[in-house]
Amino acid sequence: MVLAVVASSPPELALRLAEAGPGWVLPLFSPYIDPVRRHVWHRVPGVLEAARAALAGGRYVGIGEVHVTSGLGPRRDDPVLDGLMALAERRGVPFMIHTEASDYRFFLPLCRRRPRLRFLWAHAGGILPPEQVARLLEACPNVWIELSARDPWHYGGIVGPAGALRAGWHELVLRFSRRVMTGSDPVYPGHEIHHWDRPDTGWDLLARLLGFHRRWIAALPADVGERVRLRNAQDFFGVPGRAP
Numbered sequence: 001m002v003l004a005v006v007a008s009s010p011p012e013l014a015l016r017l018a019e020a021g022p023g024w025v026l027p028l029f030s031p032y033i034d035p036v037r038r039h040v041w042h043r044v045p046g047v048l049e050a051a052r053a054a055l056a057g058g059r060y061v062g063i064g065e066v067h068v069t070s071g072l073g074p075r076r077d078d079p080v081l082d083g084l085m086a087l088a089e090r091r092g093v094p095f096m097i098h099t100e101a102s103d104y105r106f107f108l109p110l111c112r113r114r115p116r117l118r119f120l121w122a123h124a125g126g127i128l129p130p131e132q133v134a135r136l137l138e139a140c141p142n143v144w145i146e147l148s149a150r151d152p153w154h155y156g157g158i159v160g161p162a163g164a165l166r167a168g169w170h171e172l173v174l175r176f177s178r179r180v181m182t183g184s185d186p187v188y189p190g191h192e193i194h195h196w197d198r199p200d201t202g203w204d205l206l207a208r209l210l211g212f213h214r215r216w217i218a219a220l221p222a223d224v225g226e227r228v229r230l231r232n233a234q235d236f237f238g239v240p241g242r243a244p
């Protein structure tokens, strides 16, 4: 592995991982700083101050993953959420966001409101088909996508029986080849998101998750595959990682 970007609850654990992989494991700051109030993190006193101090420390490369889904976490117009985005924009670091709405227009006002903030859209919206993802990418040039958890054990649906991308996804990746990344989601099964004291069990599946992505990436034209596999992430985070 050349480059990895990690996030954790509590956020400090991502720093521990980064220490284990200096220069190639990059930590994001997660605003989920209270183990008991994980789902109302935006109402935890001091969360914005904690984010400010964390980014000022210079060790985190961005903020995320932040979930903005209906019935969980903040509303889109939440002042703490907006404060976090403003902070990332001011510091020039990316903001990784997870939305799970059935229409791209749920995310649209957020990326439009801050055109100078670079967003990484986790799982490309999770449940959205490629046509919807394309509409968002057309509307917001400040959004990149990553396809972690678009594997058969999470959201599924991006590859056909032969292991290559389905036509709509193939077209999308070719068209936006500089704005697509991949990754793995160690939250598995999906309900195991409430732990604070144990690793996500999906870490045991890491080889299988990455293997899934490697297969469809190998079926892309070589230059596009190289971008999706690594180069877009290097450009996006401004870090080359370690030698292969």
Ligand SMILES: [Zn+2]
Binding pocket: 065, 098, 122, 123
């Ligand atoms: Zn997610």
